[in-house]
Amino acid sequence: MSTRAVRIVKVFVFLFCLAPALLMLQQFRTGNLGTDPVASLTHYTGNWAVWMLLTGLAITPLRRLTPKLGWLVRLRRMIGLFAFFYATLHLLTYVFLFSGFDLPGAIDSVRLGHWAEVRQKWLDVWPTLVDDVQKRRFIQVGLLAWTILFALAVTSSQWIMRKMGGRPWQTLHLLVYGAAALAIVHYWWLVKKGNLEPLRDTVILIVLLLARPAWKLVQQWRGRSGSPRRVGSPAL
Amino acid sequence: MLNLNSPEFASSEITPKEKFLNRRNLIFGGLAAAGLASEVRKRLPPIGMPTVAFAASKLPTQPGSFSLSGEIVTPKQKATTYNNFYEFGTDKRDPSENAHTMHTRPWTVALEGLCANPKTVDLDTLMRYRPLEDRTYRFRCVEAWSMIVPWVGYPLAELIKFANPLPTAKFVEFISFFNPGQMPEAPSSLGFPYREGLRMDEAMNPLTLLTFGSYGETLENQQGAPVRVIVPWKYGFKSAKSIVKIRFVAKQPETTWNDLGPGEYGFYSNVNPTHDHPRWSQAHERRIDTATFPHTVPTLPFNGYGNQVASLYAGMDLNKFY
Numbered sequence: 001m002s003t004r005a006v007r008i009v010k011v012f013v014f015l016f017c018l019a020p021a022l023l024m025l026q027q028f029r030t031g032n033l034g035t036d037p038v039a040s041l042t043h044y045t046g047n048w049a050v051w052m053l054l055t056g057l058a059i060t061p062l063r064r065l066t067p068k069l070g071w072l073v074r075l076r077r078m079i080g081l082f083a084f085f086y087a088t089l090h091l092l093t094y095v096f097l098f099s100g101f102d103l104p105g106a107i108d109s110v111r112l113g114h115w116a117e118v119r120q121k122w123l124d125v126w127p128t129l130v131d132d133v134q135k136r137r138f139i140q141v142g143l144l145a146w147t148i149l150f151a152l153a154v155t156s157s158q159w160i161m162r163k164m165g166g167r168p169w170q171t172l173h174l175l176v177y178g179a180a181a182l183a184i185v186h187y188w189w190l191v192k193k194g195n196l197e198p199l200r201d202t203v204i205l206i207v208l209l210l211a212r213p214a215w216k217l218v219q220q221w222r223g224r225s226g227s228p229r230r231v232g233s234p235a236l
Numbered sequence: 237m238l239n240l241n242s243p244e245f246a247s248s249e250i251t252p253k254e255k256f257l258n259r260r261n262l263i264f265g266g267l268a269a270a271g272l273a274s275e276v277r278k279r280l281p282p283i284g285m286p287t288v289a290f291a292a293s294k295l296p297t298q299p300g301s302f303s304l305s306g307e308i309v310t311p312k313q314k315a316t317t318y319n320n321f322y323e324f325g326t327d328k329r330d331p332s333e334n335a336h337t338m339h340t341r342p343w344t345v346a347l348e349g350l351c352a353n354p355k356t357v358d359l360d361t362l363m364r365y366r367p368l369e370d371r372t373y374r375f376r377c378v379e380a381w382s383m384i385v386p387w388v389g390y391p392l393a394e395l396i397k398f399a400n401p402l403p404t405a406k407f408v409e410f411i412s413f414f415n416p417g418q419m420p421e422a423p424s425s426l427g428f429p430y431r432e433g434l435r436m437d438e439a440m441n442p443l444t445l446l447t448f449g450s451y452g453e454t455l456e457n458q459q460g461a462p463v464r465v466i467v468p469w470k471y472g473f474k475s476a477k478s479i480v481k482i483r484f485v486a487k488q489p490e491t492t493w494n495d496l497g498p499g500e501y502g503f504y505s506n507v508n509p510t511h512d513h514p515r516w517s518q519a520h521e522r523r524i525d526t527a528t529f530p531h532t533v534p535t536l537p538f539n540g541y542g543n544q545v546a547s548l549y550a551g552m553d554l555n556k557f558y
Contacts, residue, residue, distance in 0.1 A: 031528040033528075034318070034329075035314040035317060035318035035328075035524055036318060036328070036381055036522060036524060036530065037528065037529055037530065038522055038529075038530060039328075039381070039522075100517075100519075100520040100522075100532040101532075102531070102532060103529075104529055104531075128517050128519070128520075131512075131517060132516075132517070135512075136514070136515055136516070138515055189515070190515065191326075192326075192497075192500075193425075193496040193497045193500070194322065194326075194423055194425040194426040194496055195322075195326045195423065195425075196326070196423055196425060197326060197327075
């Protein structure tokens with residue numbers, strides 16, 4: 001695919017990735033976030049973060065299917081950054097809504113310039129957050145996953161990649177597998193027992209992870225059978 | 237006294253859920269495979285989703301006791317589209333979309349076990365056994381959200397007195413309806429039928445309501461039609477839905493959530509802001525009322541019913557018997 005065509009595709013993919021956030025904003029503005037908007041926002045942003053992560057991880061196996069799909073790798077950074085974007089919205093939803101923080105009240109206080117009230121609202125909710133991080137393992141793994149995505153996002157530019165050098169950069173960015181696995185563990189630990197909702201995303205992640213060793217095996221087998229096939233880039 | 241020959245209600249008529257295309261479906265339908273689109277659609281917050289219309293019928297009621305003051309009643313639309321009823325799926329919108337498949341007539345409730353007067357009672361007879369009261373209660377889910385719901389029913393104690401339990405009966409077990417054909421969404425990982433239980437004195441407490449309706453009308457299927465209990469000082473899952481058996485037993489019965497996660501869902505499960513769920517704080521709750529964005533309010537011990545029920549647990553360590 002030509003560079004020009006990839007650019008056009010990138011614009012569409014960008015809009016497609018942004019659409020869920022815009023839709024959410026629209027629902028917020030029109031009061032259509034359902035009966036428990038805090039729960040809706042939390043689940044919605046969390047789901048999209050996981051789906052963006054899985055989409056990013058799907059690129060390598062997909063492009064290995066045929067050399068014609070090689071250009072897909074040029075979408076990967078953007079999709080990864082969208083995963084970070086949704087994970088950050090998810091984290092903000094947790095900190096400012098799910099925690100019990102009185103966000104509507106705080107916004108009113110800010111408008112009126114009552115900063116002491118804002119501070120008090122924050123102090124009210126702070127112990128809950130500390131407690132969660134200290135005690136609850138699903139919060140811990142979720143926070144760890146976000147931290148990894150944060151590290152990957154801030155090192156995602158070409159400039160930093162060159163600064164770091166290809167190998168160390170690549171090693172760092174292997175952590176995306178850890179982030180995806182932690183996100184899925186976070187999902188399993190937060191749903192009630194007996195709720196199999198995370199199963200589908202888990203299966204997809206396992207398939208995407210198994211696709212890598214499977215591809216290596218196929219390559220080895222091809223190498224042994226003597227077909228003169230050039231091995232692709234050793235990247236992810 | 238119960239009369240077993242009274243006429244039955246006609247089966248409640250069910251309006252099938254209308255499925256119409258909305259703009260979102262068209263957008264995703266155009267971009268992705270239909271299967272993917274439907275998956276995505278299921279995860280989106282319910283914008284412009286049609287509310288399932290059931291034929292709920294008015295119930296003759298009289299004003300009841302334990303009224304609340306200064307709390308805003310949750311709109312019925314919210315109370316009937318945000319339910320936990322795993323037999324119809326694990327998403328809170330699933331029950332309102334799927335529960336129409338449950339047949340709530342004919343329906344009988346079996347009173348059995350350690351009682352002098354075991355009997356299988358037809359629902360309509362049961363409903364007329366005592367005058368129906370309007371009782372507006374706080375409803376606190378273990379997931380840290382709450383509603384204010386006007387229920388319709390009479391004290392469970394009335395039915396227990398009719399069954400006349402033996403002195404050896406220390407607990408009351410509730411068994412919910414289960415029919416995989418009518419509940420295809422039920423996850424196999426939970427052991428159905430759903431089972432719940434109360435200690436005899438809890439079941440006899442005047443707050444414990446044998447519930448046939450809400451908002452002055454018969455219960456919607458997703459709320460646990462045609463008959464359930466409401467135990468307002470306990471987390472919502474203790475209030476068993478769609479009950480078919482009430483059994484009087486000597487030992488603490490096994491209950492569905494307690495079996496699944498004894499560390500998370502105790503047998504007592506009294507609302508207790510100082511005893512956290514292992515995965516979240518129980519100190520606050522999101523109050524689902526008329527506000528678009530729910531306020532967070534402090535959770536009260538025994539859900540605010542301490543005056544009525546705290547004495548039941550005198551001397552018990554409520555952090556041990558949570």
